[in-house]
Amino acid sequence: MLYQYKALSRTGASLSGEMEAANRATVLEDLHQLGHFPIEVKELNGGPGKGRKSSSFFSGMPSSRQITLFTRELGMLLKAGLPLHQALVFLERDAESKSLGRLVGRIGNEIGSGKSLHEALEMQGDAFPLIYSKMVRVAEASGTLETVLERIAQGREKAQKLKSTALSEILYPCLLIVMAIAAVTVMLTFVVPRFKDMISNAGTQIPDQARFVIGASDWLLANWQYLLGGIAAVVLTIAVTWPKIRGEVQTLLLRVPFIGSIIQMNLTIRFCRTLGMLLENGVDLPAAMKLVSDVIGNKPAAAAIDQSYDALRKGRSFLDPLSQSGLFPPVLINMLRVGEETGSLASSLLHMAEVFEEKLERTVERTFTIFEPVIILLVSGIIAFIIVSILSAVISINDLAI
Structure with missing residues (x-):
């Protein structure tokens, strides 16, 4: 092959x-x-089906949370003095899912055939990220495997907790938006048409507000299939062209108020956490920077880190390109300069990751706490406008009859 x-x-x-x-x-x-x-x-x-497979429910691979749990438990068993192969046997037997049990069993088989742990992990596809296996490789060489596994588990747990917190904060506003769209659609497609004929046949002048609402209802009833088709076409186009437009979309989102600052803080946390863990576990700075660039998941940030990597290879400070990119806060750059000069770069990175994690949690909570009443007021205003517009037309008809 x-x-x-x-x-x-x-x-x-x-x-x-x-x-x-x-x-x-x-x-x-x-x-x-x-x-x-x-x-x-x-x-x-x-x-088909060969090579690295994504870790997902449909692929039969363990979830990210299960991998984190496996990492934590393996580190604890090794720290308790169990040999690696025996620890894997215990974890396979007590795995909380069949997919995790199969994965641990495959790792144990590779270990039994003479492979090292990092080689066994690299053979398991995307279940274990490349950074994970590289940190394990360095740990095996330095004899600190149990400590490094605990650090990996701790880092993954913090990242998953942050993701879970953000999703829980976003879920309610998204639900409000969906319910708002549904409520307005029901009003325009079922409620307004019931009053349309009565208002139109009354022979009176229809108020402008009512005319606008009736026009919107007529357009939606006449073109709903085209509207759905257009939405589907836009979604399909984005899905097909996403690899090409991802960088432009990510750059645009970074400029959006509120959302841009949240994305920037998330990038800062991922950069600090990943680079700090790599440096702390013995990976040299150039190799660590290259790995971070490959896994950061944001094209503008990856480009800035690549420029930083090139500067590092040419003997310059790797912090200047990061500062010039504008993607990372000045306080981070200043702290890392101090860490670089004092030889405590890894600890500085991990400290800043903790600081920005707390800041991101507060920012997400405050932002979506503000969004929720705004969405409710906006939806209430739209529905009230529709109701008042129709009622004003009905009342004008009754006044004429009197």
Whole structure:
């Protein structure tokens, strides 16, 4: 099979190319033997279902929460003095799901056949992110596996808690918006048409407000299928062109009030947490920067980190490109400069991640606390406008009859 790879040399130079191998693990092993640090290995001509699979319910892979739980429990068992293979046997037997049990069993089989833990993890597809396996590799070399596993679990737990908090805050406003659209649609398609004939046949002049509401109702009843088709076409177009327009959309969202600041803080947390954990566990700064660029999940931020990586390779400070990008707060840049000068860069990054996590939680809570009454007032205003417009027309008819 043909595989495409990206790696870093011992000097920090970026390498890429293609390699024929029986499987992905062989490519990783060959790169390790050459002294390179693998960043990404993708199968180019594999058959369906081969290569790295996404971790999801439909793929039969454990969830991210289950992987975090596995990491935490494995670290605890190793810290208690159990051998790695025996700890994996216990975790396979007590796994909370069949998918997790199968995954742990596969890891145990690879360990039993002579593979190291990081090699076994790399063979499990996307269940374990590349940063995860690289940190385990460094931990195995330094003899600090149980400590590093606990740190990985702690970092994943914080990220998942932050994500859960944000989703819970967003859920209620989104539900309000959906209910608002449903309420207005029902008013225009079922309520307004009941009064239309009576108002139109009364022979009186229809007030402008009522005429507008009736016109909107008529348009919706006549064109609802085209409206649904247009929405579906827009969604499909976005889905198809997303890889091409993702960077532009992400750049645009960063400029939106409230939303932009939330995205910026989330990027800051991910950058600080990931880079800090890599540095704390022995990964050198150039390799760590390259890994962060690959997993940050935001094209503008990835471009800024790539520029920072290039500056680092040329012997300049990696903080200048980050500062010039405008994506990271000045307080972060200043703190990291101090950490760079004092040799405490990893601890500075992790401290700033904690600071911005607390700030993001407060910002999300306050932002959506403001949005909720605004949405309610807006929906109430629209429905009240429809009702008052129709009632004013009905009242004018009754006045004429009197």
